[in-house]
Amino acid sequence: xxxxxxxxxxxxxxxxxxxxxxxxxxxxxxxxxxxxxxxxxxxxxxxxxxxxxxxxxxxxxxxxxxxxxxxxxxxxxxxxxxxxxxxxxxxxxxxxxxxxxxxxxxxxxxxxxxxxxxxxxxxxxxxxxxxxxxxxxxxxxxxxxxxxxxxxxxxxxxxxxxxxxxxxxxxxxxxxxxxxxxxxxxxxxxxxxxxxxxxxxxxxxxxxxxxxxxxxxxxxxxxxxxxxxxxxxxxxxxxxxxxxxx
Amino acid sequence: xxxxxxxxxxxxxxxxxxxxxxxxxxxxxxxxxxxxxxxxxxxxxxxxxxxxxxxxxxxxxxxxxxxxxxxxxxxxxxxxxxxxxxxxxxxxxxxxxxxxxxxxxxxxxxxxxxxxxxxxxxxxxxxxxxxxxxxxxxxxxxxxxxxxxxxxxxxxxxxxxxxxxxxxxxxxxxxxxxxxxxxxxxxxxxxxxxxxxxxxxxxxxxxxxxxxxxxxxxxxxxxxxxxxxxxxxxxxxxxxxxxxxxx
Numbered sequence: 034x035x036x037x038x039x040x041x042x043x044x045x046x047x048x049x050x051x052x053x054x055x056x057x058x059x060x061x062x063x064x065x066x067x068x069x070x071x072x073x074x075x076x077x078x079x080x081x082x083x084x085x086x087x088x089x090x091x092x093x094x095x096x097x098x099x100x101x102x103x104x105x106x107x108x109x110x111x112x113x114x115x116x117x118x119x120x121x122x123x124x125x126x127x128x129x130x131x132x133x134x135x136x137x138x139x140x141x142x143x144x145x146x147x148x149x150x151x152x153x154x155x156x157x158x159x160x161x162x163x164x165x166x167x168x169x170x171x172x173x174x175x176x177x178x179x180x181x182x183x184x185x186x187x188x189x190x191x192x193x194x195x196x197x198x199x200x201x202x203x204x205x206x207x208x209x210x211x212x213x214x215x216x217x218x219x220x221x222x223x224x225x226x227x228x229x230x231x232x233x234x235x236x237x238x239x240x241x242x243x244x245x246x247x248x249x250x251x252x253x254x255x256x257x258x259x260x261x262x263x264x265x266x267x268x269x270x271x272x273x274x275x276x277x278x279x
Numbered sequence: 280x281x282x283x284x285x286x287x288x289x290x291x292x293x294x295x296x297x298x299x300x301x302x303x304x305x306x307x308x309x310x311x312x313x314x315x316x317x318x319x320x321x322x323x324x325x326x327x328x329x330x331x332x333x334x335x336x337x338x339x340x341x342x343x344x345x346x347x348x349x350x351x352x353x354x355x356x357x358x359x360x361x362x363x364x365x366x367x368x369x370x371x372x373x374x375x376x377x378x379x380x381x382x383x384x385x386x387x388x389x390x391x392x393x394x395x396x397x398x399x400x401x402x403x404x405x406x407x408x409x410x411x412x413x414x415x416x417x418x419x420x421x422x423x424x425x426x427x428x429x430x431x432x433x434x435x436x437x438x439x440x441x442x443x444x445x446x447x448x449x450x451x452x453x454x455x456x457x458x459x460x461x462x463x464x465x466x467x468x469x470x471x472x473x474x475x476x477x478x479x480x481x482x483x484x485x486x487x488x489x490x491x492x493x494x495x496x497x498x499x500x501x502x503x504x505x506x507x508x509x510x511x512x513x514x515x516x517x518x519x520x521x522x523x524x525x526x
Contacts, residue, residue: 115434115435122433126427126429126431130523140434
């Protein structure tokens with residue numbers, strides 16, 4: 034396995050908020066095209082870990098490399114980094130004053146400096162990809178939560194990310210809307226996108242993940258293929274957590 | 280589109296009829312020359328229209344300029360204050376103490392400093408509007424969820440993009456709400472300022488008519504001032520709807 038096959042490399046990552054240690058010596062390597070699902074109780078540090086990958090949180094210690102380039106050094110171009118790292122949040126946070134299409138176009142125009150025509154073409158492509166071609170001119174308010182989240186995914190995809198981070202993308206959705214979003218995520222994974230997914234959707238983790246990581250209290254407690262972690266958890270805490278979820 | 284629009288117009292027609300009916304009944308009951316019936320009032324308004332117009336425009340000019348100055352100063356300061364913890368801890372108490380003070384008590388000072396013409400009125404109303412807009416917008420900026428800002432940052436947006444595409448749209452409704460509320464206060468302050476000093480504007484016109492015991496003329500002035508308020512309120516309503524179409 035060559036260096037270039039590692040998309041994201043997290044080494045000895047630690048993060049504290051004041052006195053509170055949220056992450057301790059976290060090590061994860063994500064290969065190109067790999068789907069890593071991170072599980073764990075709330076407060077386990079999984080969201081913070083995810084946010085460190087695009088420097089929405091500044092690590093207190095350790096190193097993170099994306100495509101071999103260190104992003105935790107002093108001279109990181111944060112904007113450049115974020116262009117390649119797409120992120121989808123629990124709250125969809127579309128621009129409420131812009132249609133679905135314009136939402137997907139805005140950052141392409143402002144950040145990537147694409148022409149209006151190009152941005153529009155790509156926006157429509159990405160909206161079609163998430164199954165919302167017919168909703169392009171709708172305002173966010175006229176869309177369901179699930180549809181809004183799919184627009185948010187299209188918005189991130191339009192930036193041609195090399196890796197996508199999902200931070201509990203379905204946690205704010207009504208149960209019947211979760212599926213559409215998971216389907217989009219699944220098709221992304223099938224298309225070879227590198228993904229780090231923080232979720233509570235065990236079915237999704239089992240089916241789609243190449244690797245499952247279980248975190249608790251800021252450390253990785255267990256790690257392995259879905260069948261290893263789900264069917265044969267070695268750690269008591271993992272067993273406990275999975276028992277509670279089922 | 281049609282049924283709601285018709286219903287809306289119907290609502291306004293009903294409101295006008297309701298207000299005029301109440302006014303007419305009150306006028307008949309009170310039976311005082313100070314309160315003419317609507318029919319008499321319309322008559323004096325038409326009769327005095329010629330001389331009222333310049334007073335009306337003087338007052339309109341003062342209110343509009345003040346609303347613009349107050350808002351233009353308040354909005355950026357509100358954004359900066361809400362975003363900077365240091366500035367906010369510094370200025371929040373100042374704001375807290377100054378906001379509830381009725382600015383109109385400063386009128387005598389302003390009259391001494393700025394004379395009797397437009398300047399003291401504009402300064403006074405601008406101050407009133409400034410604080411109302413400042414407080415409303417500052418609170419609106421603070422109500423923006425952190426997640427909205429984080430989302431635009433994750434797309435590579437700059438600080439400016441955060442303002443332009445998140446903070447400004449999110450606070451636009453607060454600006455207009457405070458302006459619509461502010462119109463009422465602004466005109467009240469204008470009336471007092473014009474009534475107390477100078478010889479221009481509707482406030483002066485009304486109080487001059489009052490002292491001359493010319494009640495119909497006084498009433499024409501009152502209606503003109505009311506109209507000024509209604510027109511400005513409606514104007515802000517329309518502009519707000521245009522600018523915040525997504526709501």
